[in-house]
Amino acid sequence: MNLDDLHQVLACLTFFIETTMAISRRNNSWQVDVTCNGKRVRRSFQSLIDAQKYELEVRIDLMEGRSPKKAKEIRDPVSVGGMGYRVYDLIWSQQKSADHTFNRLVNVVDYFGEETLIKDITTSDLEKYALDLRLQGNAPATINRKGAIISKILGHAKKHGIISTKPVFPNQKEPIARNEYYTKEQEKEIIGLIQTTDDEEFEDFFTVLIDTGMRRGEAASLTWDCVDFNESVIYLKDPDKIKTGLVRSIPMTNRVKRIFKKLKSNKELETPFNLSTIYWDSKVDRFKRMTNKNFPRMLHTCRHTFCSRLVQGGVPINEVKELAGHKDLRTTLGYAHLAPSNLKSAIKVLESK
Numbered sequence: 001m002n003l004d005d006l007h008q009v010l011a012c013l014t015f016f017i018e019t020t021m022a023i024s025r026r027n028n029s030w031q032v033d034v035t036c037n038g039k040r041v042r043r044s045f046q047s048l049i050d051a052q053k054y055e056l057e058v059r060i061d062l063m064e065g066r067s068p069k070k071a072k073e074i075r076d077p078v079s080v081g082g083m084g085y086r087v088y089d090l091i092w093s094q095q096k097s098a099d100h101t102f103n104r105l106v107n108v109v110d111y112f113g114e115e116t117l118i119k120d121i122t123t124s125d126l127e128k129y130a131l132d133l134r135l136q137g138n139a140p141a142t143i144n145r146k147g148a149i150i151s152k153i154l155g156h157a158k159k160h161g162i163i164s165t166k167p168v169f170p171n172q173k174e175p176i177a178r179n180e181y182y183t184k185e186q187e188k189e190i191i192g193l194i195q196t197t198d199d200e201e202f203e204d205f206f207t208v209l210i211d212t213g214m215r216r217g218e219a220a221s222l223t224w225d226c227v228d229f230n231e232s233v234i235y236l237k238d239p240d241k242i243k244t245g246l247v248r249s250i251p252m253t254n255r256v257k258r259i260f261k262k263l264k265s266n267k268e269l270e271t272p273f274n275l276s277t278i279y280w281d282s283k284v285d286r287f288k289r290m291t292n293k294n295f296p297r298m299l300h301t302c303r304h305t306f307c308s309r310l311v312q313g314g315v316p317i318n319e320v321k322e323l324a325g326h327k328d329l330r331t332t333l334g335y336a337h338l339a340p341s342n343l344k345s346a347i348k349v350l351e352s353k
Helices: 003-018 048-063 080-090 098-112 123-135 140-159 184-196 200-212 216-220 254-265 277-291 300-312 317-324 329-333 340-351
Strands: 019-026 029-036 039-045 233-236 248-251
Touching: 019 048, 029 048, 039 080, 080 098, 080 140, 098 123, 098 140, 123 140, 184 200, 184 277, 200 216, 200 254, 200 277, 200 300, 216 277, 248 317, 300 317, 317 329
Parallel strands: none
Antiparallel strands: 019 029, 029 039, 233 248
16 A cells, blocks of 8 residues: 555544434434534435435535535425525534524424425414424414514515515414523532533633623633723624624623633633533533533523623613614513512602602
């Protein structure tokens, strides 16, 4: 074996080490899942043969240094699957919640049938879908999120002239939720439990979320130029990394500032926190395993805690809205019940005459 042959063998070995690939059954479809050099490609097919053909094409593309072919090239865009995956490639794949959206998309495509023609879907079909989801025990909010997937697909089809009218999905009325939040005692308990797992990194992340109200994805996406130590402010200025796209600034509490100064002193850290939300979700799973404690929506509840404490402290709702980065004031109003004493004092104005 000459040197060139050896290099080729080594390259192939490296490729298979760095690439994981699998075909799995997902209800009525076959899903190809490829991960290579940190990049993930997932596509769903109606038949196993099509999935195997796509997997082989991806292997060849990756080994030859090309980007994997889009599965949409071999799908008919007038079908639910074809248009669904096209919308995913064009829009949803660029979002922070791409993985969750993809899973919902697969469920929608499985329900209606990947090869089902979009023009054959009616409002009655959408009403039946909503009813089936309800019978399966889905909450109204979950039904609406899945309904938004098929509605987006139909809207894109109308935009491209595939259908002339768009069937209507029956959105479910969602109950007004009373957001759960941590009391000071619960926060102290959780931080104490995190300390027993010897995970200072997770303790810092949890504390920053409590005191800033950032979504975990926003905190994970921070770079050092977002942290202004002189003004004691965090700037969220990249709309592509913010759920609502609304840029904002958040003043730092003293303990948040201390945490960032400590992290900044570590020259090995290129960013304040690990950039992957999956990384932080794995931290939550580790915490649960090691402490045998389960706090539902552990990290997102930090955001509710931030808003709740501001309202309880008498901060006006509009200011809470700006600090939290809520796009709709109605979201912030979900915390209004936490300020009954403030509301009562407001009513006293009517009694002053």
